[in-house]
Amino acid sequence: MIIDAYNNIWEASGTSDYLTAESYTPELILAHMDEAGVDMAVGCSLGQSIDNAYIASIVEAHPDRFIGFGQVNPRFPGAVETLRECARLGLKGIKLHPTLHGYHFADHGLLDPIFQAATEEGLVLLVNALDDPWCAPLAIEEISRNFPEAPVLIAHMGTVWNVTEALIVAERNPHIYLETSSTQLLEVQMAYKKLGPERIVMGTDWPGSHFALERAKIARAIPNEADRRLVEGENLARVLNLRTP
Template identity: 30%
Template sequence: MIIDCHFHLDERLMPVDTILRKMDDAGIDRVALMAPLVDAFTEPPPFLISALQFLLFHRPLRWAGRAAVSNFTKTGDIKILGRPCPIYAELDNASVFKTVDAHPDRFYGWVFVNPAGQQDPVAEYDKWRDHPGCVGIKAHSFWHRYAPAELIPVAKKGAADGRPLLNHAGFGTHGDFMPLLHAVPDLKLVLAHAGFPLYADTWEAIHHIPNVLVDLSQTSYVSERILARAVAALGPDRCIFGTDGPFGFHDRDHTFDMGLIKARIEKIFPDSAVQKKLLGENFIRVAKVINS
């Protein structure tokens, strides 16, 4: 079973019917949905994406990459190509699980939490944790601007349930996940986007911690080269296929290309056993979902 572990449900960009059609076209069996985080924005052109990845991947140049992606207004909105994009402090988990209920054979749901917002993360997780489609907790310590240690209370509940926490880490204190792991050592932590923004530094830091994995999502952050190097650094048991749709490179129909990252994995790793681990088996193991 092929599972996309990272997809934002934003019907302004991709209605559910379109997602289902594109899943079929790409050969993706299931998608783990999460609430949208930001208003729709113009995707940067590929040449800028390549430049950003180069800057972030090389430590001496990372300061320039950080200046490009860690650019916030005084009110906390993220600037993309110089334009402010409002970030949602409160996340619409209800719409995610309503969609899971409508298509239980195609979708799972993450519970998106924000300790810097008004919704209490523990209460929000408790609201959805018994839903049959719930696969774990989603967080974005980068754009919501908090230290991952603030996730400790909800992470303890997720770890007790055997569920993972998927976090998009940031720079400095917003990316320091070690205090979280020290407080919840049995937490299955998944770092989004191949360990963005520190990549190889992150792989080295987590190499000896088997319960920390990365997903391989988002064409803006993960090139073919970064994808291949992440798997080489951590091994095929600790990397998980995802897309971060509907954000990223577009298909010929000018909507998100759901099959691109899957095709990259199949190209880079011709071994069918490795493909199965990356494209579904690892997520099934970590999220404890039923393989059916």
């Protein structure tokens, strides 16, 4: 099965010129998944507009196509309870977006309770980690190394300038994986050479990119078919304990 690790689905809210005023629906993403031969995809809310109940409703309507990840802002009171509610809704992971939500990742006071609760609930943690000072891979490691039973996906691999850190962190922490959306082809090739195929998961960050483009990048970076199967779905299925045909 082809399983994509990171995408966004939402209903329009507000009047912002950046993303949130327009809906990107399950029907639209499914059409693009089918076009590219993607069987299942992780779906999250935008960082700007968290709606965990909506994500859960999409999974309920399409359980064979979507894997729901919730989202919390650790700075908000009740963040841990929100995380536990995501687990009760049947969501399989939690997205964290330090840049949009205004916290540095190496903050034990904020993040330790989140990681502890995720460990207890059996949830995967997806960290939006584009190249910025809020969530450098070494900061992610500072928190996650104390919670090795909670798998972490470093979204975007820290591209551009933090990729080297991401490779170091993933190499020495077997519970940390690198997700490929927004990365350059060369960066995926670097990860494959340094880590092998077992620690990389394909993600698209739809609608920011399209599944066919991401699959073409992965095919170019990882020519070995068996290794590519790991990156395009088998690794994530293992991390999430998914039963696949």
